[in-house]
């Protein structure tokens with residue numbers, strides 16, 4: 001699998017080189033079409049990529065952007081991490097250290113912004129994200145944005161991934177945001193709206209014991225902030241919810257997409273492929289769903305750049321999270337895998353390559 005992807009990525013890189021000679025923004029358009037039969041099915045954008053780890057050392061910035069370039073990812077969102085371990089902790093992963101509190105922090109956003117302004121990479125292009133937002137303490141968010149505006153004006157064009165409710169963090173003192181908290185998001189949600197900044201929210205649907213236990217929190221968010229560009233991380237799925245009937249899950253997603261025109265689904269994290277898309281019959285169901293809503297989803301790996309990982313891990317997570325692409329029709333493939341939805345959500349002029357036989 002790795003070698004096939006590698007060879008395909010090499011073809012793609014060659015295409016990208018030609019494209020970049022044609023000038024920034026022109027993408028592959030004009031230099032040829034994208035042939036699904038010959039070119040990789042791996043996504044060309046990674047909308048959900050944590051450049052900073054929970055704790056410990058990060059993969060150096062230039063090494064990580066090298067991974068993206070090599071694997072044919074042309075644009076990525078540069079997330080910090082919504083839960084950092086204390087600097088005096090030896091943990092690299094919060095699950096290894098129950099009882100150790102984890103909290104959002106500005107530190108990793110600043111590290112990302114610093115790397116970004118120093119290098120301004122063009123291939124891949126990057127979108128720097130504010131990850132510091134503590135949704136349980138919304139009064140701290142507008143002053144935080146003011147600090148970012150002063151230190152890095154215009155640099156932050158995404159928000160998240162932020163945690164509304166993340167069951168995996170419960171042993172580390174995380175509690176779900178309350179209805180009261182959500183109401184008090186109004187000032188910072190207005191800032192995001194005014195700037196057209198999307199926000200990726202991690203909000204678990206529920207657990208295997210109670211599959212829609214937390215659905216009401218996302219519904220409340222959607223009801224209060226219908227004009228915000230909300231991105232629902234992992235479609236609400238998680239390691240705590242592995243047994244939901246795909247029909248039931250797709251039914252909930254369908255209803256919420258219909259009711260909320262500004263909602264986008266984030267397909268990141270290999271947990272989706274491992275626990276849902278790869279089940280017998282499920283891939284066809286999810287693909288048919290995405291074919292019906294081709295403009296409403298964006299891809300991502302949810303890779304976390306801790307130093308114990310290397311290119312092989314990124315390549316594998318990109319491949320696994322991209323398998324759903326193989327089942328999409330041409331329209332959904334271009335909109336989702338080739339990045340059209342991502343570019344539009346960000347208001348970029350860039351567009352995805354056209355497919356050879358489609359349209």
Ligand SMILES: [Zn+2]
Pocket residue numbers: 048050161302
């Ligand atoms: Zn994530």
